[in-house]
Structures are given as structure tokens and as C-alpha cells.
Amino acid sequence: ADADLDGDFRLLTGLAQGFMVSRVLFAACELGVFDALDPAPLSARDVASRLGLSARGRGRCWTPAPPLGLLLRRRRRRAGPGGGGRPRLRPGPPPPAASLVARSPQAQRSTLRYLAGTTWAVWGRLGGAVREGRNQYPQALGVATREPFEAIYRSPAERLLFLRALQETWAAWGDRVLTAFDLEGFGAVCDVGGGSGALAAAFARLHPGSRVSVFETPEVVADARAHFRAPRVRFVGGDFFRSPLPPADLYVLARVLHDWPDEACAELLGRTRGGSALLIVEAVLDRGGRGPLPALLLSLNMLAQAAGRERTEAEFRALTRAAGFRRFRLRRPGGPYAVMLARK
Ligand code: SAM
Structure with a gap:
């Protein structure tokens, strides 16, 4: 019974915290972590100083990334200048590397930004969408429309982001x-x-x-x-x-x-x-x-x-x-x- 409870709880926690995994990915993109690691691996500390990240933040944000396969931790063979033997991070194996690094022809960066923005906001009202059977743009984005392409295109910048995201799929x-x-x-x-x-x-x-x-x-x-x-x-x-x-x-x-x-x-x-x-x-x-x-x-x-x-x-x-x-x-x-x- 204890083992069952353990398993159930693990499953529940995994499902309940799934959004945190998405957010680690979105934040790493937003902060430029994958680009900082392209083309050469860097230590977590070097990434942080290059991107101007806080000492408190940098220690925590990338800790879950290697287990998620977003980053690989590669141990240096010898202590060298700058790295001092610290393990270096590099983007995880393809497809993440190909999709996450901005200069890759297969980059999916606008898609991630779109998901992190419009889609994220609307999914925050998923219960309302299921209850009412309709999209939740007014509540989620504060726009006065339920027309999908008026809401998604609520500003020229948002329209361009969506178009870039679409484009990435076909690349x-x-x-x-x-x-x-x-x-x-x-x-x-x-x-x-x-x-x-x-x-x-x-x-x-x-x-x-x-x-x-x-x-x-x-x-x-x-x-x-x-x-x-x-x-x-x-x-x-x-x-x-x-x-x-x-x-x-x-x-x-x-x-x-x-x-x-x-x-x-x-x-x-x-x-x-x-x-x-x-x-x-x-x-x-x-x-x-x-x-x-x-x-x-x-x-x-x-x-x-x-x-x-x-x-x-x-x-x-x-x-x-x-x-x-x-x-x-x-x-x-x-x-x-x-x-x-x-x-x-
Ligand atoms: N076919 C593209 C692709 O797969 O990347 C775009 C798909 S997107 C989900 C739907 C497209 O339909 C948008 O680009 C949108 O601007 C266009 N659209 C929506 N309503 C339209 C309308 N009334 N007349 C013309 N285009 C429309």
C-alpha cells in the first residue's frame, strides 16, 4: 500500500509540475542560455556572467536542465584556464540543440516564445474554456474579441511572432x-x-x-x-x-x-x-x-x-x-x- 501511495504521489507530482519543465525551457531561451553555449560549451558560471544572471538564480535555474535533456553536463578532462575543471554545459543532443539555438536552420525559437506568451496565458484559463466551450481571449489577454486571429494578431509584434513560429514548422x-x-x-x-x-x-x-x-x-x-x-x-x-x-x-x-x-x-x-x-x-x-x-x-x-x-x-x-x-x-x-x- 505504501509503494502504491508512493507511485501515485510521484505520478501526481510529475503531472502537477509539468508546467515547470516548460518554464525552464522558456526561461532558458528567453535568457539566451542556448545561444551562449553555441558553438562552444561553457561552465554554468561563465554562462551566468556572460548573460548577467544573478548568483542566486544561476545556481538553481540550470540544475534541472541536464536531467531534462535540455543541457548536457560535460566534465572537463583537465583543469584549464577560466573553467578550473568545472563541468561545462552544452545544449542537449538533437533535436533540442537543433531546435533551440537561434542560428540553426531548424530553430523553433519563435514557436517557444509564442507558446510561452499567448498559449500560456490562454491555458491558464483552460477550465473556463472547457466550462464555456469557447476560447478565453478576453479573460486571458484582456482583448475585446473572441475572433482567434484578432486576438493572436493583437499587435503587429504579436502577429509577426506568430508568423515566424508558423514559418519554423515548415523549415x-x-x-x-x-x-x-x-x-x-x-x-x-x-x-x-x-x-x-x-x-x-x-x-x-x-x-x-x-x-x-x-x-x-x-x-x-x-x-x-x-x-x-x-x-x-x-x-x-x-x-x-x-x-x-x-x-x-x-x-x-x-x-x-x-x-x-x-x-x-x-x-x-x-x-x-x-x-x-x-x-x-x-x-x-x-x-x-x-x-x-x-x-x-x-x-x-x-x-x-x-x-x-x-x-x-x-x-x-x-x-x-x-x-x-x-x-x-x-x-x-x-x-x-x-x-x-x-x-x-
Ligand atoms: N497554413 C499556415 C501554416 O500551416 O503555417 C498557417 C496556419 S495558421 C494556424 C491559420 C492561418 O489562417 C493564419 O495565417 C491566418 O492569418 C489565416 N486566416 C485566418 N482567418 C483568415 C481569413 N478569414 N482569411 C484569410 N486567412 C485567414
Whole structure:
């Protein structure tokens, strides 16, 4: 019985303190710890003095980082100048190192800042979101809207952060997603809600014969032009629920349907009827919607942050079929997202 209690308590503590692990990661990024260790390992004391951290703080903050795999503690062979034989820290093994160091092409730093800001605030009101069945932006962020993209884009800086975070996903996974199916031969391609054009630019690179456009809100189009590079991608501004979409053979919808309830998805998919195929990229739930855990958490996030949910393969099949796309296939190229190709 004692052993059971011990185990139960350990499990409970692990779950209850899970947020502290996230916060160690967010703080290390915010303070610049991983960048200070790139390219050469340093002692914890040297990191602290380089970053101007307090003596009280530095002793504690990194202690949990090595067990979490965020930092590796490497013992020096000989005492040397500066380090005096102190163990040196370096970013943990990939993927953390590749994702955490700002100059890495696979850096996920804006994603972490976005999670630490908007997502963190909204998850603080998760109980309210579950009770009321709607997002909690007014309570969590003090904004006077429940429109997800008015709240997330509440300032130009927040909009840019979100767009950078989106971009990071495709720097890591874009090619895998776009090579899951043979997409050669589509002349005009439109990425609907394609953010700052990272996935669209990857498409244009992989298929030099295609003509690729992104349809986005006018503010995002302006940001894409001012702050991002998307060679060979044409940007078109408007509201995808109201304005006509650019004509295309293939419409791409990546992480867009999960923002919206079924009726809005049906409306949006109805607007793509002129195309011959749809490429949908989402974190798909297992049959019955019981897993996997990352997709379940993302689905909860859609309750707290948006108006939609994650869906099962059968649900995507039904949504696309209702819009006239009857031949449906799903592939999992590895990574967080599944890819679905639905053809007429
Ligand atoms: N497809 C991109 C990706 O995977 O990185 C972006 C996904 S993001 C979750 C959803 C996108 O839909 C945002 O970039 C947002 O600006 C865009 N969006 C939302 N409502 C829109 C609307 N009414 N018209 C056009 N774009 C919209």
C-alpha cells in the first residue's frame, strides 16, 4: 500500500509540475542560455556572467536542465584556464540543440516564445474554456474579441511572432509534408491561409513548373512582403470566407481547418470546388479520437485558442467528400503532421 501511495504521489507530482519543465525551457531561451553555449560549451558560471544572471538564480535555474535533456553536463578532462575543471554545459543532443539555438536552420525559437506568451496565458484559463466551450481571449489577454486571429494578431509584434513560429514548422517539416505524395503536374497551386508563404515557397522550389499563390488576410500579406522571403510566390489578400479565392488546380490547407468548426470548414472547402485536388495537412486523431497525446492536446488547444478541433481521418474524408473530392488518401510522412490528398 505504501509503494502504491508512493507511485501515485510521484505520478501526481510529475503531472502537477509539468508546467515547470516548460518554464525552464522558456526561461532558458528567453535568457539566451542556448545561444551562449553555441558553438562552444561553457561552465554554468561563465554562462551566468556572460548573460548577467544573478548568483542566486544561476545556481538553481540550470540544475534541472541536464536531467531534462535540455543541457548536457560535460566534465572537463583537465583543469584549464577560466573553467578550473568545472563541468561545462552544452545544449542537449538533437533535436533540442537543433531546435533551440537561434542560428540553426531548424530553430523553433519563435514557436517557444509564442507558446510561452499567448498559449500560456490562454491555458491558464483552460477550465473556463472547457466550462464555456469557447476560447478565453478576453479573460486571458484582456482583448475585446473572441475572433482567434484578432486576438493572436493583437499587435503587429504579436502577429509577426506568430508568423515566424508558423514559418519554423515548415523549415523543419515542409519538404517531408510536400513529398508525401507525388504533386508534380499541378499547374496553379494556392495555399489558403498560407501565412508568410514558407510552405508555398517550398512547393515552388520542389515544383519549378508550378505557379504558386498564398491567400491570406491583408495584414499578413503586408507582413509577408515586408519581413519574409518567399521566392516565386504570389500573395493575394482577402477574407477566405468572403472573397473569391485565386483559381487553382490544387488548394493547400495546412493547419487551417483545425481552427474552425465543421460548418465553417464546409463553407471554406466549398470555395475550393473549382480545383481538382486538395492537400490537407493536420495533426490527425486516431480512430475514435482517443490519441495520440500530442494531437489530443492540440485539440484542447483549439478549444482554448480557436474555434475548432483536431479531427480523425474519417472526419476529414467526410468533409472533403461533401465538397466534391471523392478520392481520399492519407499518409504520415513522420513528424507532427499527417498529409491528406483528396481528388475529384
Ligand atoms: N497554413 C499556415 C501554416 O500551416 O503555417 C498557417 C496556419 S495558421 C494556424 C491559420 C492561418 O489562417 C493564419 O495565417 C491566418 O492569418 C489565416 N486566416 C485566418 N482567418 C483568415 C481569413 N478569414 N482569411 C484569410 N486567412 C485567414
